Amino acid sequence: MKNLNNISSLIIMSCLLCLSCKQVTKSVDETFHPNDSLVRKYNKENDIGSDGEHTGTTKTTTRTSTHHQEKFIVINGDTVKTPELQDKAKELFHDLELLKQKQTPAGSKEIQKRVNEFLKDMNLPQPGSKNSNTEKPTAKARKGMLSASQLAKAEEKLRQLPQYRDREILIYESVHFYEDGSIKLALQHPENPKYVDAYQYKDGYWSEPKPIQARNIERRTFPLSRINFADAQKVMQIYNDRAAQVEGAKPTTSAYISIWDDGMRWFPSTINGSRVRYDIQFNNDGTLKSFRQE
Known part of the structure:
Protein backbone atom coordinates (compact mmCIF):
# COMPACT_ATOMS: atom_id res chain seq x y z
CA MET A 1 0.00 0.00 0.00
CA MET A 122 8.15 8.27 -17.88
CA ASN A 123 11.79 8.25 -16.70
CA LEU A 124 10.73 8.47 -13.04
CA PRO A 125 12.57 6.72 -10.16
CA GLN A 126 11.13 3.30 -9.32
CA PRO A 127 10.51 2.25 -5.70
CA GLY A 128 13.66 0.82 -4.12
CA SER A 129 15.82 1.67 -7.14
CA LYS A 130 19.18 3.36 -6.70
CA ASN A 131 20.23 6.49 -8.52
CA SER A 132 22.39 5.33 -11.40
CA ASN A 133 24.01 8.76 -11.56
CA THR A 134 25.39 8.44 -8.03
CA GLU A 135 29.13 8.13 -8.20
CA LYS A 136 30.44 4.83 -6.94
CA PRO A 137 33.13 5.05 -4.28
CA THR A 138 36.57 4.66 -5.78
CA ALA A 139 38.32 1.54 -4.60
CA LYS A 140 41.49 2.18 -2.67
CA ALA A 141 44.56 1.61 -4.76
CA ARG A 142 46.87 -1.02 -3.33
CA LYS A 143 50.19 0.54 -2.33
CA GLY A 144 52.37 -2.46 -3.07
CA MET A 145 55.64 -3.38 -1.40
CA LEU A 146 58.04 -0.48 -0.90
CA SER A 147 60.46 0.35 -3.70
CA ALA A 148 64.17 -0.39 -3.32
CA SER A 149 64.93 3.21 -2.34
CA GLN A 150 62.07 3.27 0.18
CA LEU A 151 63.28 -0.01 1.68
CA ALA A 152 66.78 1.42 2.04
CA LYS A 153 65.33 4.49 3.76
CA ALA A 154 63.37 2.32 6.20
CA GLU A 155 66.55 0.41 7.02
CA GLU A 156 68.46 3.61 7.68
CA LYS A 157 65.71 4.88 9.99
CA LEU A 158 65.90 1.60 11.91
CA ARG A 159 69.63 2.10 12.44
CA GLN A 160 68.94 5.60 13.78
CA LEU A 161 66.60 4.53 16.58
CA PRO A 162 67.91 6.22 19.78
CA GLN A 163 67.99 3.02 21.80
CA TYR A 164 70.34 1.37 19.28
CA ARG A 165 72.69 4.28 18.72
CA ASP A 166 76.30 3.03 18.72
CA ARG A 167 75.05 -0.53 19.26
CA GLU A 168 74.90 -3.56 16.99
CA ILE A 169 71.35 -4.35 15.90
CA LEU A 170 70.47 -8.05 15.94
CA ILE A 171 67.29 -9.14 14.13
CA TYR A 172 65.35 -11.96 15.74
CA GLU A 173 63.66 -14.76 13.77
CA SER A 174 62.41 -12.94 10.63
CA VAL A 175 61.79 -9.78 8.61
CA HIS A 176 58.53 -9.45 6.66
CA PHE A 177 58.04 -7.03 3.75
CA TYR A 178 54.31 -6.69 3.04
CA GLU A 179 52.34 -5.57 0.01
CA ASP A 180 50.74 -2.70 1.96
CA GLY A 181 54.15 -1.06 2.32
CA SER A 182 54.72 -2.11 5.93
CA ILE A 183 57.66 -3.99 7.45
CA LYS A 184 57.51 -6.17 10.56
CA LEU A 185 60.46 -7.51 12.51
CA ALA A 186 61.78 -8.13 16.03
CA LEU A 187 65.07 -6.98 17.56
CA GLN A 188 67.09 -8.25 20.46
CA HIS A 189 66.77 -5.80 23.34
CA PRO A 190 69.67 -3.28 23.39
CA GLU A 191 70.24 -3.66 27.14
CA ASN A 192 69.06 -7.16 28.07
CA PRO A 193 69.98 -9.89 25.51
CA LYS A 194 67.31 -12.19 26.99
CA TYR A 195 64.52 -9.88 25.79
CA VAL A 196 63.11 -9.29 22.33
CA ASP A 197 60.92 -6.40 21.10
CA ALA A 198 58.69 -6.25 18.01
CA TYR A 199 58.65 -3.23 15.66
CA GLN A 200 56.54 -2.20 12.68
CA TYR A 201 57.42 0.26 9.94
CA LYS A 202 54.42 2.05 8.44
CA ASP A 203 53.88 5.38 6.67
CA GLY A 204 57.53 6.27 7.01
CA TYR A 205 57.97 5.63 10.75
CA TRP A 206 59.04 2.83 13.07
CA SER A 207 56.68 2.02 15.92
CA GLU A 208 57.53 1.95 19.59
CA PRO A 209 58.98 -1.38 20.81
CA LYS A 210 56.47 -4.02 21.91
CA PRO A 211 57.71 -6.81 24.21
CA ILE A 212 57.17 -10.34 22.91
CA GLN A 213 57.97 -13.85 24.15
CA ALA A 214 61.07 -15.34 22.54
CA ARG A 215 63.09 -18.55 22.66
CA ASN A 216 66.33 -19.84 21.16
CA ILE A 217 67.46 -16.23 20.90
CA GLU A 218 71.10 -17.17 20.40
CA ARG A 219 70.24 -19.38 17.39
CA ARG A 220 67.65 -17.05 15.92
CA THR A 221 69.44 -13.71 15.69
CA PHE A 222 71.26 -12.24 12.72
CA PRO A 223 73.09 -8.88 12.41
CA LEU A 224 71.36 -6.11 10.47
CA SER A 225 74.74 -5.18 9.04
CA ARG A 226 74.58 -8.35 6.88
CA ILE A 227 71.09 -7.64 5.53
CA ASN A 228 70.03 -5.23 2.81
CA PHE A 229 66.31 -4.42 2.92
CA ALA A 230 66.35 -3.23 -0.71
CA ASP A 231 67.15 -6.80 -1.81
CA ALA A 232 63.51 -7.71 -1.08
CA GLN A 233 62.53 -6.00 -4.31
CA LYS A 234 65.15 -8.01 -6.17
CA VAL A 235 63.81 -11.26 -4.71
CA MET A 236 60.22 -10.41 -5.64
CA GLN A 237 61.17 -9.44 -9.20
CA ILE A 238 63.16 -12.63 -9.84
CA TYR A 239 60.41 -14.77 -8.33
CA ASN A 240 57.71 -13.18 -10.50
CA ASP A 241 59.83 -13.46 -13.65
CA ARG A 242 60.17 -17.21 -13.07
CA ALA A 243 56.52 -17.63 -12.04
CA ALA A 244 55.43 -16.03 -15.32
CA GLN A 245 57.07 -18.97 -17.14
CA VAL A 246 55.11 -21.56 -15.15
CA GLU A 247 51.55 -22.37 -16.22
CA GLY A 248 49.03 -21.56 -13.49
CA ALA A 249 51.60 -19.97 -11.14
CA LYS A 250 50.68 -16.76 -9.32
CA PRO A 251 53.04 -13.81 -8.72
CA THR A 252 54.04 -12.75 -5.24
CA THR A 253 53.41 -9.32 -3.74
CA SER A 254 55.57 -9.75 -0.64
CA ALA A 255 58.78 -11.33 0.60
CA TYR A 256 60.38 -12.24 3.91
CA ILE A 257 63.62 -13.41 5.54
CA SER A 258 63.83 -16.35 7.92
CA ILE A 259 66.77 -16.58 10.34
CA TRP A 260 68.28 -19.70 11.90
CA ASP A 261 71.74 -20.74 13.15
CA ASP A 262 73.53 -17.58 12.11
CA GLY A 263 72.08 -17.78 8.63
CA MET A 264 69.27 -16.19 6.62
CA ARG A 265 67.00 -17.41 3.85
CA TRP A 266 64.68 -15.53 1.49
CA PHE A 267 61.06 -16.59 0.92
CA PRO A 268 58.85 -17.48 -0.92
CA SER A 269 60.90 -20.49 -2.01
CA THR A 270 58.29 -22.44 -3.99
CA ILE A 271 56.46 -21.71 -7.25
CA ASN A 272 53.29 -23.78 -7.63
CA GLY A 273 51.92 -24.18 -11.13
CA SER A 274 48.79 -26.00 -12.26
CA ARG A 275 50.89 -29.00 -13.40
CA VAL A 276 54.37 -28.64 -11.89
CA ARG A 277 56.10 -27.26 -8.82
CA TYR A 278 59.47 -25.52 -8.63
CA ASP A 279 61.92 -24.87 -5.81
CA ILE A 280 63.57 -21.44 -5.98
CA GLN A 281 66.46 -20.33 -3.74
CA PHE A 282 68.16 -16.96 -3.33
CA ASN A 283 71.56 -15.79 -2.17
CA ASN A 284 71.74 -13.42 0.80
CA ASP A 285 71.96 -10.44 -1.58
CA GLY A 286 68.71 -11.43 -3.30
CA THR A 287 70.23 -12.85 -6.48
CA LEU A 288 69.05 -16.22 -7.84
CA LYS A 289 70.86 -19.20 -6.34
CA SER A 290 68.92 -22.10 -7.84
CA PHE A 291 65.71 -22.91 -9.71
CA ARG A 292 64.64 -26.48 -10.27
CA GLN A 293 61.53 -28.56 -10.77
CA GLU A 294 60.63 -30.74 -7.80
Whole structure:
Protein backbone atom coordinates (compact mmCIF):
# COMPACT_ATOMS: atom_id res chain seq x y z
CA MET A 1 0.00 0.00 0.00
CA LYS A 2 2.88 2.34 0.75
CA ASN A 3 4.27 1.89 -2.76
CA LEU A 4 0.85 2.49 -4.28
CA ASN A 5 0.46 5.68 -2.25
CA ASN A 6 3.82 6.88 -3.48
CA ILE A 7 2.93 6.06 -7.09
CA SER A 8 -0.45 7.79 -6.81
CA SER A 9 1.24 10.96 -5.64
CA LEU A 10 3.72 10.80 -8.53
CA ILE A 11 0.85 10.47 -10.97
CA ILE A 12 -0.89 13.42 -9.27
CA MET A 13 2.18 15.54 -9.88
CA SER A 14 2.29 14.60 -13.57
CA CYS A 15 -1.38 14.81 -14.35
CA LEU A 16 -1.93 18.20 -12.66
CA LEU A 17 -0.43 19.75 -15.78
CA CYS A 18 -3.39 18.63 -17.85
CA LEU A 19 -6.24 17.88 -15.47
CA SER A 20 -7.80 19.90 -12.72
CA CYS A 21 -6.79 19.21 -9.13
CA LYS A 22 -10.25 17.99 -8.17
CA GLN A 23 -10.52 15.58 -11.12
CA VAL A 24 -7.13 13.97 -10.44
CA THR A 25 -7.72 13.74 -6.70
CA LYS A 26 -11.07 12.08 -7.33
CA SER A 27 -9.59 9.56 -9.80
CA VAL A 28 -6.72 8.64 -7.53
CA ASP A 29 -8.97 8.34 -4.50
CA GLU A 30 -11.40 6.09 -6.32
CA THR A 31 -8.56 3.84 -7.49
CA PHE A 32 -6.22 3.64 -4.51
CA HIS A 33 -8.06 5.21 -1.50
CA PRO A 34 -4.80 6.61 -0.08
CA ASN A 35 -4.43 7.63 3.53
CA ASP A 36 -4.51 11.45 3.87
CA SER A 37 -1.58 11.63 6.27
CA LEU A 38 0.62 9.59 3.90
CA VAL A 39 -0.29 11.82 0.98
CA ARG A 40 0.55 14.96 3.00
CA LYS A 41 3.88 13.40 3.98
CA TYR A 42 4.70 12.51 0.38
CA ASN A 43 3.70 16.00 -0.80
CA LYS A 44 6.01 17.57 1.75
CA GLU A 45 8.92 15.29 0.77
CA ASN A 46 8.40 15.85 -2.96
CA ASP A 47 7.72 19.61 -2.94
CA ILE A 48 4.00 19.48 -3.86
CA GLY A 49 2.03 22.47 -2.55
CA SER A 50 -1.27 22.44 -0.75
CA ASP A 51 -3.11 23.38 -3.96
CA GLY A 52 -1.44 20.67 -6.00
CA GLU A 53 1.27 22.84 -7.54
CA HIS A 54 4.79 21.42 -7.79
CA THR A 55 7.38 23.52 -5.96
CA GLY A 56 10.51 21.45 -6.70
CA THR A 57 12.83 21.13 -9.68
CA THR A 58 10.40 19.64 -12.23
CA LYS A 59 10.05 22.30 -14.92
CA THR A 60 6.86 23.16 -16.75
CA THR A 61 7.19 25.20 -19.92
CA THR A 62 4.54 26.73 -22.11
CA ARG A 63 5.25 27.83 -25.66
CA THR A 64 2.67 30.01 -27.37
CA SER A 65 2.50 30.65 -31.10
CA THR A 66 -0.05 32.15 -33.46
CA HIS A 67 -1.66 28.80 -34.27
CA HIS A 68 -1.38 26.61 -31.16
CA GLN A 69 -0.27 26.31 -27.58
CA GLU A 70 2.02 23.42 -26.65
CA LYS A 71 2.79 22.22 -23.13
CA PHE A 72 5.53 19.89 -22.05
CA ILE A 73 7.45 18.96 -18.91
CA VAL A 74 11.08 17.98 -18.35
CA ILE A 75 11.50 14.86 -16.18
CA ASN A 76 15.02 13.76 -15.28
CA GLY A 77 16.37 15.55 -18.31
CA ASP A 78 13.80 14.16 -20.80
CA THR A 79 11.08 16.26 -22.42
CA VAL A 80 7.61 14.72 -22.23
CA LYS A 81 4.55 16.25 -23.91
CA THR A 82 1.62 16.56 -21.53
CA PRO A 83 -0.96 14.98 -23.89
CA GLU A 84 1.25 11.91 -24.06
CA LEU A 85 1.64 11.87 -20.29
CA GLN A 86 -2.11 12.25 -19.82
CA ASP A 87 -2.87 9.32 -22.13
CA LYS A 88 -0.35 7.06 -20.42
CA ALA A 89 -1.67 8.02 -16.96
CA LYS A 90 -5.25 7.23 -18.00
CA GLU A 91 -4.10 3.89 -19.41
CA LEU A 92 -2.32 3.12 -16.13
CA PHE A 93 -5.43 3.95 -14.06
CA HIS A 94 -7.51 1.67 -16.26
CA ASP A 95 -5.07 -1.26 -15.99
CA LEU A 96 -4.73 -0.88 -12.24
CA GLU A 97 -8.48 -0.84 -11.74
CA LEU A 98 -8.83 -4.10 -13.67
CA LEU A 99 -6.03 -5.75 -11.70
CA LYS A 100 -7.52 -4.50 -8.43
CA GLN A 101 -10.86 -6.09 -9.21
CA LYS A 102 -9.27 -9.53 -9.61
CA GLN A 103 -8.27 -9.60 -5.90
CA THR A 104 -5.79 -12.47 -6.35
CA PRO A 105 -2.39 -12.96 -4.68
CA ALA A 106 -0.74 -12.44 -8.05
CA GLY A 107 -2.68 -9.24 -8.57
CA SER A 108 -0.51 -7.16 -6.26
CA LYS A 109 2.62 -8.28 -8.10
CA GLU A 110 1.02 -7.41 -11.43
CA ILE A 111 0.05 -3.98 -10.06
CA GLN A 112 3.61 -3.31 -8.95
CA LYS A 113 4.94 -4.51 -12.29
CA ARG A 114 2.54 -2.28 -14.24
CA VAL A 115 3.38 0.74 -12.08
CA ASN A 116 7.12 0.15 -12.53
CA GLU A 117 6.64 -0.03 -16.29
CA PHE A 118 4.85 3.33 -16.22
CA LEU A 119 7.57 4.94 -14.10
CA LYS A 120 10.30 3.57 -16.34
CA ASP A 121 8.48 4.81 -19.43
CA MET A 122 8.15 8.27 -17.88
CA ASN A 123 11.79 8.25 -16.70
CA LEU A 124 10.73 8.47 -13.04
CA PRO A 125 12.57 6.72 -10.16
CA GLN A 126 11.13 3.30 -9.32
CA PRO A 127 10.51 2.25 -5.70
CA GLY A 128 13.66 0.82 -4.12
CA SER A 129 15.82 1.67 -7.14
CA LYS A 130 19.18 3.36 -6.70
CA ASN A 131 20.23 6.49 -8.52
CA SER A 132 22.39 5.33 -11.40
CA ASN A 133 24.01 8.76 -11.56
CA THR A 134 25.39 8.44 -8.03
CA GLU A 135 29.13 8.13 -8.20
CA LYS A 136 30.44 4.83 -6.94
CA PRO A 137 33.13 5.05 -4.28
CA THR A 138 36.57 4.66 -5.78
CA ALA A 139 38.32 1.54 -4.60
CA LYS A 140 41.49 2.18 -2.67
CA ALA A 141 44.56 1.61 -4.76
CA ARG A 142 46.87 -1.02 -3.33
CA LYS A 143 50.19 0.54 -2.33
CA GLY A 144 52.37 -2.46 -3.07
CA MET A 145 55.64 -3.38 -1.40
CA LEU A 146 58.04 -0.48 -0.90
CA SER A 147 60.46 0.35 -3.70
CA ALA A 148 64.17 -0.39 -3.32
CA SER A 149 64.93 3.21 -2.34
CA GLN A 150 62.07 3.27 0.18
CA LEU A 151 63.28 -0.01 1.68
CA ALA A 152 66.78 1.42 2.04
CA LYS A 153 65.33 4.49 3.76
CA ALA A 154 63.37 2.32 6.20
CA GLU A 155 66.55 0.41 7.02
CA GLU A 156 68.46 3.61 7.68
CA LYS A 157 65.71 4.88 9.99
CA LEU A 158 65.90 1.60 11.91
CA ARG A 159 69.63 2.10 12.44
CA GLN A 160 68.94 5.60 13.78
CA LEU A 161 66.60 4.53 16.58
CA PRO A 162 67.91 6.22 19.78
CA GLN A 163 67.99 3.02 21.80
CA TYR A 164 70.34 1.37 19.28
CA ARG A 165 72.69 4.28 18.72
CA ASP A 166 76.30 3.03 18.72
CA ARG A 167 75.05 -0.53 19.26
CA GLU A 168 74.90 -3.56 16.99
CA ILE A 169 71.35 -4.35 15.90
CA LEU A 170 70.47 -8.05 15.94
CA ILE A 171 67.29 -9.14 14.13
CA TYR A 172 65.35 -11.96 15.74
CA GLU A 173 63.66 -14.76 13.77
CA SER A 174 62.41 -12.94 10.63
CA VAL A 175 61.79 -9.78 8.61
CA HIS A 176 58.53 -9.45 6.66
CA PHE A 177 58.04 -7.03 3.75
CA TYR A 178 54.31 -6.69 3.04
CA GLU A 179 52.34 -5.57 0.01
CA ASP A 180 50.74 -2.70 1.96
CA GLY A 181 54.15 -1.06 2.32
CA SER A 182 54.72 -2.11 5.93
CA ILE A 183 57.66 -3.99 7.45
CA LYS A 184 57.51 -6.17 10.56
CA LEU A 185 60.46 -7.51 12.51
CA ALA A 186 61.78 -8.13 16.03
CA LEU A 187 65.07 -6.98 17.56
CA GLN A 188 67.09 -8.25 20.46
CA HIS A 189 66.77 -5.80 23.34
CA PRO A 190 69.67 -3.28 23.39
CA GLU A 191 70.24 -3.66 27.14
CA ASN A 192 69.06 -7.16 28.07
CA PRO A 193 69.98 -9.89 25.51
CA LYS A 194 67.31 -12.19 26.99
CA TYR A 195 64.52 -9.88 25.79
CA VAL A 196 63.11 -9.29 22.33
CA ASP A 197 60.92 -6.40 21.10
CA ALA A 198 58.69 -6.25 18.01
CA TYR A 199 58.65 -3.23 15.66
CA GLN A 200 56.54 -2.20 12.68
CA TYR A 201 57.42 0.26 9.94
CA LYS A 202 54.42 2.05 8.44
CA ASP A 203 53.88 5.38 6.67
CA GLY A 204 57.53 6.27 7.01
CA TYR A 205 57.97 5.63 10.75
CA TRP A 206 59.04 2.83 13.07
CA SER A 207 56.68 2.02 15.92
CA GLU A 208 57.53 1.95 19.59
CA PRO A 209 58.98 -1.38 20.81
CA LYS A 210 56.47 -4.02 21.91
CA PRO A 211 57.71 -6.81 24.21
CA ILE A 212 57.17 -10.34 22.91
CA GLN A 213 57.97 -13.85 24.15
CA ALA A 214 61.07 -15.34 22.54
CA ARG A 215 63.09 -18.55 22.66
CA ASN A 216 66.33 -19.84 21.16
CA ILE A 217 67.46 -16.23 20.90
CA GLU A 218 71.10 -17.17 20.40
CA ARG A 219 70.24 -19.38 17.39
CA ARG A 220 67.65 -17.05 15.92
CA THR A 221 69.44 -13.71 15.69
CA PHE A 222 71.26 -12.24 12.72
CA PRO A 223 73.09 -8.88 12.41
CA LEU A 224 71.36 -6.11 10.47
CA SER A 225 74.74 -5.18 9.04
CA ARG A 226 74.58 -8.35 6.88
CA ILE A 227 71.09 -7.64 5.53
CA ASN A 228 70.03 -5.23 2.81
CA PHE A 229 66.31 -4.42 2.92
CA ALA A 230 66.35 -3.23 -0.71
CA ASP A 231 67.15 -6.80 -1.81
CA ALA A 232 63.51 -7.71 -1.08
CA GLN A 233 62.53 -6.00 -4.31
CA LYS A 234 65.15 -8.01 -6.17
CA VAL A 235 63.81 -11.26 -4.71
CA MET A 236 60.22 -10.41 -5.64
CA GLN A 237 61.17 -9.44 -9.20
CA ILE A 238 63.16 -12.63 -9.84
CA TYR A 239 60.41 -14.77 -8.33
CA ASN A 240 57.71 -13.18 -10.50
CA ASP A 241 59.83 -13.46 -13.65
CA ARG A 242 60.17 -17.21 -13.07
CA ALA A 243 56.52 -17.63 -12.04
CA ALA A 244 55.43 -16.03 -15.32
CA GLN A 245 57.07 -18.97 -17.14
CA VAL A 246 55.11 -21.56 -15.15
CA GLU A 247 51.55 -22.37 -16.22
CA GLY A 248 49.03 -21.56 -13.49
CA ALA A 249 51.60 -19.97 -11.14
CA LYS A 250 50.68 -16.76 -9.32
CA PRO A 251 53.04 -13.81 -8.72
CA THR A 252 54.04 -12.75 -5.24
CA THR A 253 53.41 -9.32 -3.74
CA SER A 254 55.57 -9.75 -0.64
CA ALA A 255 58.78 -11.33 0.60
CA TYR A 256 60.38 -12.24 3.91
CA ILE A 257 63.62 -13.41 5.54
CA SER A 258 63.83 -16.35 7.92
CA ILE A 259 66.77 -16.58 10.34
CA TRP A 260 68.28 -19.70 11.90
CA ASP A 261 71.74 -20.74 13.15
CA ASP A 262 73.53 -17.58 12.11
CA GLY A 263 72.08 -17.78 8.63
CA MET A 264 69.27 -16.19 6.62
CA ARG A 265 67.00 -17.41 3.85
CA TRP A 266 64.68 -15.53 1.49
CA PHE A 267 61.06 -16.59 0.92
CA PRO A 268 58.85 -17.48 -0.92
CA SER A 269 60.90 -20.49 -2.01
CA THR A 270 58.29 -22.44 -3.99
CA ILE A 271 56.46 -21.71 -7.25
CA ASN A 272 53.29 -23.78 -7.63
CA GLY A 273 51.92 -24.18 -11.13
CA SER A 274 48.79 -26.00 -12.26
CA ARG A 275 50.89 -29.00 -13.40
CA VAL A 276 54.37 -28.64 -11.89
CA ARG A 277 56.10 -27.26 -8.82
CA TYR A 278 59.47 -25.52 -8.63
CA ASP A 279 61.92 -24.87 -5.81
CA ILE A 280 63.57 -21.44 -5.98
CA GLN A 281 66.46 -20.33 -3.74
CA PHE A 282 68.16 -16.96 -3.33
CA ASN A 283 71.56 -15.79 -2.17
CA ASN A 284 71.74 -13.42 0.80
CA ASP A 285 71.96 -10.44 -1.58
CA GLY A 286 68.71 -11.43 -3.30
CA THR A 287 70.23 -12.85 -6.48
CA LEU A 288 69.05 -16.22 -7.84
CA LYS A 289 70.86 -19.20 -6.34
CA SER A 290 68.92 -22.10 -7.84
CA PHE A 291 65.71 -22.91 -9.71
CA ARG A 292 64.64 -26.48 -10.27
CA GLN A 293 61.53 -28.56 -10.77
CA GLU A 294 60.63 -30.74 -7.80
